[in-house]
Amino acid sequence: MESVWRFLKSKQGITIIGFLVLVILVVVFYSISPNQTQAVLNSMIRHSTPLILGALCGVMCERSGIINIGIEGHMLLGAFMGYMVNVWTGSLVLAVAASMLTGSLMGLLLAYMSIKLKLDQVIGGTVINILALGLTGYFYTVGLTTSGKIMTFPLGPLADIPLIGPVLFNNGFITYAAIVLVFVLHFFLYRTPWGLRTRAIGEHPEAADTLGINVIRMRYMNVLIGGAIAGLAGGFLTLESVGSFERAMTNGRGFIALAVMIFGNWSPIGAWGAALLFGFATAMQTQLQFMGIDIPHQFVGMLPYVLTIVVVAGLVGRTHPPAAEGKVFEKE
Amino acid sequence: MASEPETKKTDFWRALWRSIGVPLGAIVLALLIGAVILLISGANPLLAYSALFQGAFGGASQISRTLEKATPLIFNGLAISLAFKAGMFNIGAQGQLVFGAIIAAFIGFAVKGLPWFVHAPLALICGAIAGALYGSIPGMLKAFTGASEVITTIMLNYVALNMTDWLVGGPWQDKTTEILLPRTPEILETARLDQGRLITSGLIFVILSLYLALMVYLFVKSHKKIRMAGKTTREFFTANLGSLLVALIPVILVGLYLLDLLQVGFLIAVGGAFFIWWLLERTTLGFEIRTVGANSNAARYAGINVALIMILTMVISGLLAGLGGAVETTGVDGRFEPAFNVGLGFDGITISLLGKTHPLGNIPAAILIGSMKAGSNTMQFEAGVPKEIVDVVQALMLFFVAADMIVRYVLRIKGKEEKVSLTSGWGQH
Numbered sequence: 001m002e003s004v005w006r007f008l009k010s011k012q013g014i015t016i017i018g019f020l021v022l023v024i025l026v027v028v029f030y031s032i033s034p035n036q037t038q039a040v041l042n043s044m045i046r047h048s049t050p051l052i053l054g055a056l057c058g059v060m061c062e063r064s065g066i067i068n069i070g071i072e073g074h075m076l077l078g079a080f081m082g083y084m085v086n087v088w089t090g091s092l093v094l095a096v097a098a099s100m101l102t103g104s105l106m107g108l109l110l111a112y113m114s115i116k117l118k119l120d121q122v123i124g125g126t127v128i129n130i131l132a133l134g135l136t137g138y139f140y141t142v143g144l145t146t147s148g149k150i151m152t153f154p155l156g157p158l159a160d161i162p163l164i165g166p167v168l169f170n171n172g173f174i175t176y177a178a179i180v181l182v183f184v185l186h187f188f189l190y191r192t193p194w195g196l197r198t199r200a201i202g203e204h205p206e207a208a209d210t211l212g213i214n215v216i217r218m219r220y221m222n223v224l225i226g227g228a229i230a231g232l233a234g235g236f237l238t239l240e241s242v243g244s245f246e247r248a249m250t251n252g253r254g255f256i257a258l259a260v261m262i263f264g265n266w267s268p269i270g271a272w273g274a275a276l277l278f279g280f281a282t283a284m285q286t287q288l289q290f291m292g293i294d295i296p297h298q299f300v301g302m303l304p305y306v307l308t309i310v311v312v313a314g315l316v317g318r319t320h321p322p323a324a325e326g327k328v329f330e331k332e
Numbered sequence: 333m334a335s336e337p338e339t340k341k342t343d344f345w346r347a348l349w350r351s352i353g354v355p356l357g358a359i360v361l362a363l364l365i366g367a368v369i370l371l372i373s374g375a376n377p378l379l380a381y382s383a384l385f386q387g388a389f390g391g392a393s394q395i396s397r398t399l400e401k402a403t404p405l406i407f408n409g410l411a412i413s414l415a416f417k418a419g420m421f422n423i424g425a426q427g428q429l430v431f432g433a434i435i436a437a438f439i440g441f442a443v444k445g446l447p448w449f450v451h452a453p454l455a456l457i458c459g460a461i462a463g464a465l466y467g468s469i470p471g472m473l474k475a476f477t478g479a480s481e482v483i484t485t486i487m488l489n490y491v492a493l494n495m496t497d498w499l500v501g502g503p504w505q506d507k508t509t510e511i512l513l514p515r516t517p518e519i520l521e522t523a524r525l526d527q528g529r530l531i532t533s534g535l536i537f538v539i540l541s542l543y544l545a546l547m548v549y550l551f552v553k554s555h556k557k558i559r560m561a562g563k564t565t566r567e568f569f570t571a572n573l574g575s576l577l578v579a580l581i582p583v584i585l586v587g588l589y590l591l592d593l594l595q596v597g598f599l600i601a602v603g604g605a606f607f608i609w610w611l612l613e614r615t616t617l618g619f620e621i622r623t624v625g626a627n628s629n630a631a632r633y634a635g636i637n638v639a640l641i642m643i644l645t646m647v648i649s650g651l652l653a654g655l656g657g658a659v660e661t662t663g664v665d666g667r668f669e670p671a672f673n674v675g676l677g678f679d680g681i682t683i684s685l686l687g688k689t690h691p692l693g694n695i696p697a698a699i700l701i702g703s704m705k706a707g708s709n710t711m712q713f714e715a716g717v718p719k720e721i722v723d724v725v726q727a728l729m730l731f732f733v734a735a736d737m738i739v740r741y742v743l744r745i746k747g748k749e750e751k752v753s754l755t756s757g758w759g760q761h
Contacts, residue, residue, distance in 0.1 A: 113735070122421070123685050123734040127727045130682060134723025139373070247720075252486075255423065259483040298498035305487040305494075309473070318478030 014315060015273075030163055040283045041167040046241060048272075048279030049178045050075065050250075053233035054257025055264065055271040056181055057103075060226030062266060063189065064219050065202040065324040066114050067121040070106065070128030071230050072254025078103040078234025080136040083146070083245040086238070090147040096174070096235050103231015104224045106132070111223040115216055118328045129254070137247050149243035150174065172240040174232060181229065186268040198222055202322035205329045215329055233257070263312055265319050274308075281307045344570050350745060351574060357739040358732030359700070366725040370717065380715040384722070387710025388703035392593055394710075399594040400664055402695075402702030404429070404673070406601035407656025408680025409687060409694035410608050411467075411649040415481075416689045417612060418645040419625035424470060424485025425653040426677025427492030430670075431466045432459035432654025434496045436661040437668035438504060440519025451522040456600075456658045463654010464647045466492065471646025475639035481646070489677070497670055506667070515669040525596040525663035540586045547579050578692055582606075597663035602695060604652060609691040611648075621645055653677065686730055701726060 007013045030037040054071045061068035082099030086092060106128055113124035150172040158169040168179070189195040197218060200208040205215045238245050260278060264270030281304035288300045367377035388398050408425045415422035436459030443451065470484040497514070506517040558568045569576065585602055588594050612618035623631040624641045632638050657673060665672050683701060687693025704726060708719035732739050739745070
């Protein structure tokens with residue numbers, strides 16, 4: 001009994017209990033008003049997708065020791081280039097590829113600044129953010145039209161499962177990719193040699209270097225891949241969610257993704273949980289506004305942010321960034 | 333021996349070149365690359381840049397506008413720089429700023445019957461306190477629960493946005509106009525930061541003479557020390573070039589102020605920068621802040637109350653941001669409107685990094701960015717160039733200032749590279 005109680009009071013225990021309570025709540029609400037529950041959960045997934053993709057970019061970079069506060073910039077340029085390629089070619093496949101390529105080019109820039117030029121990494125990220133804001137604003141012209149956006153694609157019989165089906169298995173391609181990426185990256189990070197090396201160069205690059213790991217090459221690779229994922233997040237906005245581009249349309253999502261990553265303690269599944277929580281609160285906010293309750297909508301609008309603060313301060317507490325993050329690696 | 337004065341003279345110029353060559357080179361290189369982008373997209377860079385310059389420095393009203401734009405940027409840059417010094421990343425300057433701005437507006441329109449020399453300072457002080465209180469939230473959360481200030485400040489920005497949105501659409505809305513707009517009523521005349529009053533009341537001359545007296549005293553004191561150490565006056569000037577130039581800045585400022593080129597707010601901002609510099613470099617609290625930033629474990633072993641320092645840093649940081657918002661409301665806008673202060677907090681990050689997080693470095697950085705903000709509208713209007721190009725140029729400037737080895741290589745500036753390590757990542761405490 002004693003040990004069960006101790007487990008329940010531990011962080012994992014609280015997480016599991018919280019998760020179970022959520023599941024029960026969802027089922028209860030589903031039995032009361034299926035349509036609204038469905039709508040909330042769908043919108044939760046939609047809101048969380050760019051956040052989790054951005055956060056995964058952060059995980060990739062920061063686990064290998066590079067602080068990336070330029071996620072916002074990766075996303076914005078990725079969104080813009082994806083949109084422009086969609087306008088020029090009408091091919092969504094090429095557009096998605098363009099988003100990812102743009103993101104990884106920005107990643108390359110960040111890696112070059114932090115590894116080769118040894119700039120302070122916060123400066124590197126800030127440069128990317130302003131650069132993206134300037135370039136997209138400068139080259140954007142109003143009134144372009146596209147041939148369409150990525151449609152939802154039900155996954156056969158899976159999509160017919162009540163509640164879960166329409167929420168998880170009836171989405172666009174990028175949403176599926178995001179969910180798959182969470183698990184793939186989590187597996188790779190904790191269960192493969194690549195993951196071990198990535199974590200090693202983020203914690204103690206000198207030790208990793210003496211063991212023969214090419215720290216610099218791995219950092220470049222990881223930041224490039226991370227950039228591509230953040231570019232995909234931008235692509236999600238212009239190609240799957242909104243369907244068009246606006247100036248500064250990422251609207252701080254890159255920074256929220258950063259918060260989501262820290263919230264999830266630099267692990268993919270943790271970040272996904274954080275992104276879902278944030279997405280859920282955002283979805284609830286829209287839903288509460290529809291229900292026409294008698295609170296000013298701004299207070300409802302604070303919900304996701306206040307909830308995040310409460311959870312971070314109350315449950316998560318101190319987080320542990322990779323030890324070598326932000327430090328310049330000098331090969332001897 | 334005969335040639336000695338001459339080498340000393342070249343030393344002087346070399347020192348000057350070394351101290352301002354890199355930032356100047358960074359600006360020029362950034363503008364050149366910006367010109368290439370303009371050329372590629374079919375615009376005329378000469379036309380664009382001359383319009384930009386005209387719009388920023390072309391005349392008295394343009395210069396005044398540039399410094400007006402620079403004022404909130406100095407405050408925000410300072411707020412973020414101070415937090416960096418303590419190893420914290422205050423992304424929430426934006427939220428602290430809007431709270432300062434709206435509280436100053438509230439004091440400005442709701443409190444009646446006060447004379448100007450009470451009302452205007454009261455609005456500023458209340459705005460600053462609002463910012464400080466708002467900044468204390470992430471500080472306390474970090475100190476007591478360990479919650480990363482990066483998360484909480486980002487979230488608190490949005491909370492502030494919603495809160496002020498509600499205030500200007502509800503209890504504090506301007507009900508005087510036919511069509512109700514989401515904004516507060518205009519602040520009373522007594523709450524405005526007004527140029528004329530400081531001059532007519534002679535207050536500015538009192539401040540100026542006090543400052544000059546202080547500077548002369550400091551100069552004589554350190555000059556005497558140098559002479560006793562057996563060095564010449566010229567050597568003294570060469571060695572202290574930077575501080576001498578800096579000491580001249582306030583005098584120039586007051587001159588500009590008397591010529592009606594800058595506002596009270598700008599003077600307060602510059603004063604704030606000097607105060608933060610003094611706080612960081614010359615006080616125990618500043619030393620403790622820097623120690624916590626350098627290594628919080630060592631600080632703890634040395635007996636520094638790390639939690640208290642973190643809270644205090646965030647309080648002062650929020651105070652600066654809130655004061656920036658209050659100055660903006662009482663000096664420029666005259667009321668609070670949600671659209672007024674968008675993005676200033678994030679510009680603060682750029683300013684802080686451009687100034688290498690040095691409190692005084694924020695001033696030229698803010699003037700530079702402020703001039704581009706002020707000139708970009710003229711550029712868009714007269715040269716037909718989208719004003720977002722200045723963002724690109726700003727990004728490049730930041731890049732070149734940080735990557736000073738590139739600038740040194742291009743301009744052949746000798747001297748050791750300054751390793752810029754401003755931030756220690758996050759969550760290191």
